[in-house]
Amino acid sequence: MAAYFVTGTDTDAGKTLITAGLLALARRRGLTTLGLKPVASGSEPVTLEDGTSALRNADALALQAQSHPPEPYVVVNPHAFAPAIAPHLAARRAGTTVSLDTLVPQVRQGLSHHRDLTLVEGAGGWRVPLNDREDLAELAVHLALPVILVVGLRLGCISHARLTAEAIAASGLRLSGWAGSLVDPAFAADSALHDDNLAILARALDAPCLGILPRLPDGDPRAMAAAAAAYLELPDVD
Known part of the structure; x- marks a missing residue:
């Protein structure tokens, strides 16, 4: 069994797409999988089979779809909030607090x-607050999980990636791998500059690169996960 905490250099760095892609790749190789999104904001109300209403988050649903054997939604995402804002603020608006x-x-x-492979996806970047005293990085620390870093490939990503890697190390955790996700097409407009930036990231991050995702067209989450899997390599699952 292998388990990793997946964090990003920022919000919208491509964490969910890469997390779902890694789970899809593991399933393709005959492994059992589980994707967890413990806290999610930006959720929508849905009507359940029993007629009751509940919040569901698109990112958590994408991870649930790649979890095999299947798990109930509440296992994947125990804390869902409606506003698409920082989790601690979303929880506050809901009149509650999420704590470690x-x-x-x-x-x-x-x-x-x-x-065989469990991936725990954080929210936002490494030090996103969980409440007024705690942050999500402490969840990874309490669980002693090695970390996979998703680098949103855009202007400024080298500094963001290096600072995040330093913060992970300062927390006493191991950076086990990183993956890049092209969130800004302009980043790849100059192919030579794009390759130079990736080379710098590879030297700066003391962990193997698990893949570089191009900008994928929006579509069905399952299809997007399958497409992302083609660009990725699994972390150690032994």
């Missing part, structure tokens, strides 16, 4: 399912 006291046992329960 509740979050750590919930994620441990998911990890106890002992899948």
Whole structure:
């Protein structure tokens, strides 16, 4: 069984697409999988089969779709909030607080399912607040999870990636791999400059590159995960 915490250099860096792509790749190779999104903001109300209403997050649904054997939504995403803002602010607007006291046992329960590959996706960047005292980085620390860093390939990403890698190391965790996601097409407009930037990232980040995703067209999350898988390599699952 292997488990990793997936973080990004910023919000909208491509974490979910790469997380879902890695899970899709693992499934293609016959492995059992589980994707967890412990806290998600930017969720929409849906009507469940029993007629009740609940919030569902598109990113969490994408990870649930790549989890095999299947798991109930609440296992994948125990905390969903409507506003597409920082989790601690979204929770505050909902009149609640998310803390490590509740979050750590919930994620441990998911990890106890002992899948071949479990990926725990954070929210935003490494130090996004969870509440007024704690942040999501501390979740990875409490669970002692090695980290996969998703670098949103845009202007400024080299500094963002290096600073995030330094913060991960300062937290006492191992950076086990990184992957790039082209979030700004202008970043690749000059192919020579694009290649130079990737070479710098490869030298600066002391971990293997798991792949570089081009800009993929929006579509069905399952199809996008399958497309992303073609550009990725699995981390160590032994």
